[in-house]
Amino acid sequence: MNWSDFFAMGGYAFYVWSAWGLTGVVLLWQFTQPRLRNAKLRRELKRHYERQKLADSKQ
Amino acid sequence: MSPTQKKRLKIIGLIVTGVAIAAFFALRAFQANIEYFLTPAEISAGEFEPGVSYRIAGLVQKGSVSTLADGVTHQFTITDCVDDVVVQYTGILPDLFREGQAIVSLGKLNADKLMIASQVLAKHDENYVPTEAADAMMLAQASKCDNAEGPISY
Amino acid sequence: MNPFKSIWNFLYISFHRLGSPREFYTISAYATPVFGLLFLGLSTYGAYLGLFVAPADYQQGDSFRIIYVHVPAAWLSLFIYVVMACASAIGLIWRMKMAFVVALCSAPIGAAFTFLALATGSLWGAPIWGTWWEWDARLTSELILLFLYSGVMALYYAFDDRRTAERATAMLAVVGVVIVPIIHYSVEWWSSLHQGATVFREGGPAMPANMLTPLLLMALGFTFFYGYCLFHRARNMVLHNERNSSWVREMINELE
Numbered sequence: 001m002n003w004s005d006f007f008a009m010g011g012y013a014f015y016v017w018s019a020w021g022l023t024g025v026v027l028l029w030q031f032t033q034p035r036l037r038n039a040k041l042r043r044e045l046k047r048h049y050e051r052q053k054l055a056d057s058k059q
Numbered sequence: 060m061s062p063t064q065k066k067r068l069k070i071i072g073l074i075v076t077g078v079a080i081a082a083f084f085a086l087r088a089f090q091a092n093i094e095y096f097l098t099p100a101e102i103s104a105g106e107f108e109p110g111v112s113y114r115i116a117g118l119v120q121k122g123s124v125s126t127l128a129d130g131v132t133h134q135f136t137i138t139d140c141v142d143d144v145v146v147q148y149t150g151i152l153p154d155l156f157r158e159g160q161a162i163v164s165l166g167k168l169n170a171d172k173l174m175i176a177s178q179v180l181a182k183h184d185e186n187y188v189p190t191e192a193a194d195a196m197m198l199a200q201a202s203k204c205d206n207a208e209g210p211i212s213y
Numbered sequence: 214m215n216p217f218k219s220i221w222n223f224l225y226i227s228f229h230r231l232g233s234p235r236e237f238y239t240i241s242a243y244a245t246p247v248f249g250l251l252f253l254g255l256s257t258y259g260a261y262l263g264l265f266v267a268p269a270d271y272q273q274g275d276s277f278r279i280i281y282v283h284v285p286a287a288w289l290s291l292f293i294y295v296v297m298a299c300a301s302a303i304g305l306i307w308r309m310k311m312a313f314v315v316a317l318c319s320a321p322i323g324a325a326f327t328f329l330a331l332a333t334g335s336l337w338g339a340p341i342w343g344t345w346w347e348w349d350a351r352l353t354s355e356l357i358l359l360f361l362y363s364g365v366m367a368l369y370y371a372f373d374d375r376r377t378a379e380r381a382t383a384m385l386a387v388v389g390v391v392i393v394p395i396i397h398y399s400v401e402w403w404s405s406l407h408q409g410a411t412v413f414r415e416g417g418p419a420m421p422a423n424m425l426t427p428l429l430l431m432a433l434g435f436t437f438f439y440g441y442c443l444f445h446r447a448r449n450m451v452l453h454n455e456r457n458s459s460w461v462r463e464m465i466n467e468l469e
Contacts, residue, residue, distance in 0.1 A: 006265070010275035015340050019333040020264075023282040026325050027438065034445035041452050045465045048456070060306075067306045071387055079391045086395075095349045095404045116404065153343035155272060163406055180343045183272055185411040186419040187280075193271035 096163055099142035100210055102172055109170050115144055116163045116182060118211065121201050124158065137162065140204035140211050144168075148176040155181035159200035232311045234451045235460050241444040248441040252434050259430030267424045279337040284412075285432040287330035289439055290358060291393050293323035297365070298390040301383035311447075313379040314454070316386055317369055318446035322439055324362035331355060342406060350399035351407035354392060361389040375454070 009016040060068070096114035097107065107113055117137035124135040132149045146164050156162065161184065166176035203211065230236045263281035270277040297319040304312030334352070339345045346352065365386050372378035400409045412418045418425050455461050 009278065010269060012274065012276035012340055015276055015336045016278055019279045019282055019336040022332055022336075023286070023329055026329050030322060030325050030438075030442050034442065034449055037449050038445070038452075041449055042465060042468070045452065045456055045461070049462055049466060064306050068302075071302055071305060074384075075388060075390065078388050082391050082395070090403075095406060153341070155341060178344070180347070180406060181341065182406055183341065183408055185408045185414070187277060187411065187421075187424050188271045189268035189421060189424070190271045190274075191268065 098210070098212065099137055099139045099144045102144045102168065102174075103142040105172075107168050110167055112165060112167055112177075113174075114163055114165045115146075115174065116161065117144070118203055119156065119158050119160050119162060121158050121204070137164065138204060141209060144172060144174055146174045146176050146179075148179050150179070152179055153181040155183060157201075159203050232309050234311060234314070234455050235458075237311055237314075238448060238451055241448055245441055245444045245448075248437045248444065252437040252441055254434075255430050255437065256434030259427045259434055261427075263427035263431065267427055270424075273341055276337065276340055279333055281427055281431050283330060283333040283337060284428060285435045286326045286333060287355070288432050289435050290323055290327040290330050290355070291396060292436070293319050293326060293439060294358065294362070294386075294390065294393055297323060297386050298393075301386040305380065305383050305387070310454070311451075313383060314447050314450050315443065316383060317365075317379070318443050318450055319439075320362050320365045320369075320386075321446070322442050324359060324366070326435070326439075327355065327359045327362060331359065347406045349405040349407055350403040351396065351405050354396045354399050358392055358396060361385075361392060365389075 007013060007017075096116040099115065099117050101107070102115060115137060117139045120136040120138040120143060124133065126132065127134055127147070132147055133152060134145065134147050137144045137146055146166070148164065148166075153162075156179070161182045163180045163182050164174060164176040165178040165180075166174045168174050231240065260281065263278055267278070269275050297316045300312045300316040300319065303309055304316060331352070334355075335345050338347075365382050368385055369378050369382045372381065397410075397413075399405060400407055411420055412425070412428070420428075452461060452465075
């Protein structure tokens with residue numbers, strides 16, 4: 001397996017690896033972003049419920 | 060499905076159909092502008108205005124490629140196997156450029172039907188062939204017009 | 214009871230179960246990792262075949278390997294729009310909450326694949342065609358698709374009232390579906406720089422099996438990736454939409 005030939009992609013290395021790399025980045029972001037949002041949502045909801053409980057108990 | 064749901068379905072169906080029909084007519088109206096390129100047949104028939112930018116598509120004719128005296132301008136003939144157009148281009152030709160290759164060139168035509176191209180692009184077809192099968196294919200490529208019965212279209 | 218009737222009943226019941234946000238939340242907890250694993254398995258194998266095993270093309274050399282990300286992305290950009298349009302229609306006709314959720318959560322994923330199709334296509338066109346961009350029918354209509362996805366997302370956040378937002382967005386999604394056949398047939402209806410279909414054509418794929426297999430694997434892998442992301446986003450949206458219901462409150466308070 002000639003690795004330098006493989007990475008050279010017949011002279012098209014920049015184009016091929018940019019295309020594949022960009023795909024990897026976009027997919028990774030699509031994977032990550034909902035997880036970040038989920039964590040944020042849970043925090044916010046928890047605070048929201050606690051505030052509600054406080055408001056209810058004060059009545 | 061309840062009657063209300065059927066009604067909603069009908070309304071949505073009508074709206075989508077309406078948009079589709081509108082799109083159809085709009086695209087038909089712009090047909091001439093949307094057409095990406097002219098054919099050599101149309102050029103030979105004089106269906107162009109000199110000095111206006113057009114794109115033409117065809118195959119590079121066997122034996123027609125040369126470099127002019129200035130050393131940087133290429134000259135070649137685009138053909139659809141029936142009609143020809145001579146093109147001159149100053150610049151680097153795409154990797155795929157060779158005899159029998161389909162190309163699209165953008166440029167202005169003069170009264171003698173010579174095109175001075177500002178851009179030459181290679182167009183490739185939808186076939187993918189491993190390099191092992193290449194030699195037969197590559198030979199066939201250059202001589203595509205030998206077997207053509209009429210104009211080849213893109 | 215004949216088997217067809219029981220299959221139909223199963224699908225009908227599943228459809229209705231998924232239609233309830235709470236049921237969806239439970240079911241998706243199991244489905245999501247399965248989709249994720251299928252994506253990883255199929256795409257890793259497909260990428261391996263596409264990069265290492267498939268032979269180079271006689272004209273385009275190794276640059277053609279971009280096809281293994283470009284075409285699956287393009288296919289997904291169309292497939293996701295169709296799913297979004299169908300889900301929107303179902304939401305509008307049956308007033309089904311989860312249908313709107315599926316439609317809205319599909320939009321950003323569809324937009325991502327559309328962007329990828331355009332960007333990887335551009336990286337491919339630059340060395341092979343000789344240009345990074347052309348206003349031909351295929352490229353232009355795919356760009357319009359990107360605008361449609363963006364429009365759907367923007368429209369949703371333009372409204373204060375969620376129900377109005379859902380309905381307006383669903384309407385736009387449904388109406389925009391006409392772009393999908395335009396994109397697919399653009400290379401047949403108009404002369405264009407982009408070549409005709411290699412796989413979906415009369416006479417079968419214009420590609421030998423050793424080049425075609427990785428393409429199909431990547432496409433299938435990407436489809437499961439879409440499912441994975443869709444379920445993740447939908448779970449978030451369900452949590453947000455149903456935050457005032459007791460099941461969400463109990464679930465959030467239980468966790469730490």
